Amino acid sequence: MAFLLVFGAIPRPAVHGQLSPFPDTGAQSSGGRDLRENLPPDLIDPVINPRQTSADRIASLFSRDLRDLEEAQADIIAQLGKLSRVTREQQRVTGFGYLSGGAKQRPKWVQIDMGEPVSPDGIALFPVTAEVDDETVYGYGFPKGFRIDISNEADFGNYETIVEARSDEGVKRWPYFREAQGYSGRYIRVTATALWRAQAGGREVFALSEIMVLKGGRNLAVGKAVTALDSEEWADQWSQKFLCDGITTLGIPHGESESPTLGFRARSKEPATQSWVQVDLGEPMAIDQIEIILADPPATVPDPTVRFPYPMKIEISESPDARQAVLAGHFNPSQISMIGSNPLIVPVKDGYGRYVRVTVEGNKTPTKISFDLAELIVYSGVENVAAGKPVTAMHPLVEGNWSPEYLVDGYSSHRNLVSWETWLSELLKRNRLARRWLDKEEERLNLVDRTVTRGITSMASGIAGIFAFGLLAFSRGRVKRRRELETLRQRIASDLHDDIGSNLSSIALLAELGKTEVDEPELLIEELTDIKATADKTIESMRDIVWLIRPGEETWQQMLTRFRETASKLLRTHEYSFVVRGEPHDDRLPLEFKRDIFLIYKEVLNNIVRHAGANAVEIEIDSKRNRLQMRIADNGKGFNNLDQEFREGNGLRNLRMRAQAIGGSLKVRSALNEGTVVQLMVPMP
Numbered sequence: 001m002a003f004l005l006v007f008g009a010i011p012r013p014a015v016h017g018q019l020s021p022f023p024d025t026g027a028q029s030s031g032g033r034d035l036r037e038n039l040p041p042d043l044i045d046p047v048i049n050p051r052q053t054s055a056d057r058i059a060s061l062f063s064r065d066l067r068d069l070e071e072a073q074a075d076i077i078a079q080l081g082k083l084s085r086v087t088r089e090q091q092r093v094t095g096f097g098y099l100s101g102g103a104k105q106r107p108k109w110v111q112i113d114m115g116e117p118v119s120p121d122g123i124a125l126f127p128v129t130a131e132v133d134d135e136t137v138y139g140y141g142f143p144k145g146f147r148i149d150i151s152n153e154a155d156f157g158n159y160e161t162i163v164e165a166r167s168d169e170g171v172k173r174w175p176y177f178r179e180a181q182g183y184s185g186r187y188i189r190v191t192a193t194a195l196w197r198a199q200a201g202g203r204e205v206f207a208l209s210e211i212m213v214l215k216g217g218r219n220l221a222v223g224k225a226v227t228a229l230d231s232e233e234w235a236d237q238w239s240q241k242f243l244c245d246g247i248t249t250l251g252i253p254h255g256e257s258e259s260p261t262l263g264f265r266a267r268s269k270e271p272a273t274q275s276w277v278q279v280d281l282g283e284p285m286a287i288d289q290i291e292i293i294l295a296d297p298p299a300t301v302p303d304p305t306v307r308f309p310y311p312m313k314i315e316i317s318e319s320p321d322a323r324q325a326v327l328a329g330h331f332n333p334s335q336i337s338m339i340g341s342n343p344l345i346v347p348v349k350d351g352y353g354r355y356v357r358v359t360v361e362g363n364k365t366p367t368k369i370s371f372d373l374a375e376l377i378v379y380s381g382v383e384n385v386a387a388g389k390p391v392t393a394m395h396p397l398v399e400g401n402w403s404p405e406y407l408v409d410g411y412s413s414h415r416n417l418v419s420w421e422t423w424l425s426e427l428l429k430r431n432r433l434a435r436r437w438l439d440k441e442e443e444r445l446n447l448v449d450r451t452v453t454r455g456i457t458s459m460a461s462g463i464a465g466i467f468a469f470g471l472l473a474f475s476r477g478r479v480k481r482r483r484e485l486e487t488l489r490q491r492i493a494s495d496l497h498d499d500i501g502s503n504l505s506s507i508a509l510l511a512e513l514g515k516t517e518v519d520e521p522e523l524l525i526e527e528l529t530d531i532k533a534t535a536d537k538t539i540e541s542m543r544d545i546v547w548l549i550r551p552g553e554e555t556w557q558q559m560l561t562r563f564r565e566t567a568s569k570l571l572r573t574h575e576y577s578f579v580v581r582g583e584p585h586d587d588r589l590p591l592e593f594k595r596d597i598f599l600i601y602k603e604v605l606n607n608i609v610r611h612a613g614a615n616a617v618e619i620e621i622d623s624k625r626n627r628l629q630m631r632i633a634d635n636g637k638g639f640n641n642l643d644q645e646f647r648e649g650n651g652l653r654n655l656r657m658r659a660q661a662i663g664g665s666l667k668v669r670s671a672l673n674e675g676t677v678v679q680l681m682v683p684m685p
Helices: 054-062 064-081 240-244 333-337 404-408 420-458 461-515 521-549 556-570 591-612 650-661
Strands: 015-018 108-118 122-126 128-132 135-140 145-151 160-166 176-179 185-194 210-215 225-228 254-258 264-267 274-294 312-317 326-331 344-361 370-380 391-393 415-417 575-581 616-622 627-634 665-670 676-683
Touching (some): 122 145, 122 420, 160 176, 160 185, 264 404, 274 326, 391 404, 556 575
Antiparallel strands (some): 128 135, 264 370, 274 344, 274 370, 627 676, 665 676
């Protein structure tokens, strides 16, 4: 989408969306534009493994300085591994933040009314990373020079300056964080003493994504009133209110400890119109803020509208049955979807009670309700008074890593939760370490070049020829690997288009048909049932594709586990046996082999379910002697593939092509009313 803004008589830029400042290399924005693969030098994560070409290894043998540099780099990587990581958020198309208007008056400023005097521990300014005029701009509108002041007077007749600073290149991506102990006041103002200027057109603007006023781990600024010298109030993208909404493209402040739990899960066994979960704080107390972190199990595709498809209300009460409860907040699914991977933060004015209840509201017609939450945080002052407190629920499900007490254990579904101050401080350390690493990498590469040049000059022509041949072979190997990766990307893109794209088109068509059948409830229910079935199939297909390309899950042992899981899902209405012979090894499987063999296996099972009319299936897998033999047999109606007039369809041809692609052979033996046997022989990589 494209928009036209107006700064006085100057056209506004076409802003397509606010992006994560630290995108994955090769990732795509939701607008379909490829993000740059060659990222600027202030990238949050430097390359973890230093370049190790033939030239690097030879230079290391002859240069002690080079070995010292590499040891220093390894030490930096070790330090980075102990620091907090950043959530790579999805593109945002609403709620960018604050953008100054077209007033000629200088300097530009924006300020927050905290409602009462506060003594913050720190203040953080988050820059905007956006697509502007089809170009990714890091730090859009972040001032070159700025000052942060605090005062008890709205007009800042008297004030104290917390910090006056110049922004550097790092602030284009990183939040600016400043400790602020020893200051107190009701109003906090950020003044742009030197405005950011666009390279194209010279437009001067002042923009911020978020301001946080931090105290004891809590962001006190959420929901507070914002005023400015001037501002753009443009639809749902630029507004003063977005400056303190608690939503950033960096997501949740996480530590480094992997979560042993996933959170709380509710599943009603019988149809219901609502379900709830609540925490008992132990005694009535003042409640100032409530935060909810949605569950996001690592195995799922992150999508808040899928994970939480219900309206939600949050109530505070002095009674365990929520009598005379006070409503703290009410949110519909579209509002919840806008927070992305951020906490849902609910400021509470004059809140008081012992119980905090989260209620999801189902349809008026009773239906089975299910929802998941990772963490519930309740602030009284700056203390999380919900931590470790008793949790009760209407429809709790206790299984595996899901349990009511995990709702207040200090973990999201991924890692431990840390305070904003800790997280931002560690991000600054990460920034400094990343820059040191990049500086040393540049020094290392220059040293490698000098060392190799001297070495080649002193070597005999014969050795130089051998070395050149080795470099040529290495280069050709890299080209070959690039071609293989490109082929794999094309195949994955085809899978997404054929499977996921087809299912989504079906959902869209069914939804369109449903709009014409609102007066016929039975037909409408049938269409909605088909939509749900197709959506479930799409999610399963997406999980398979994500699993196929996910690094670290490529061993034969893990492949067998995936085979078992797939059989249990697809053959749940059949009697089947699953036999494995041989010793499964832990060597990693190439992505091409992993992809093709899994798709062969899944397609054979799908054909049995859809076409065979079988009630029993035998699956045998033998991986002895570096060869894999897979045999899948059913007792279905079969077909006579020995008949001279028999012609293979696209399904069988595709199976054979996949087998040939990994150096194997596929045999199919079938006869009418005698079932079908599919046998695959392929060398193990």
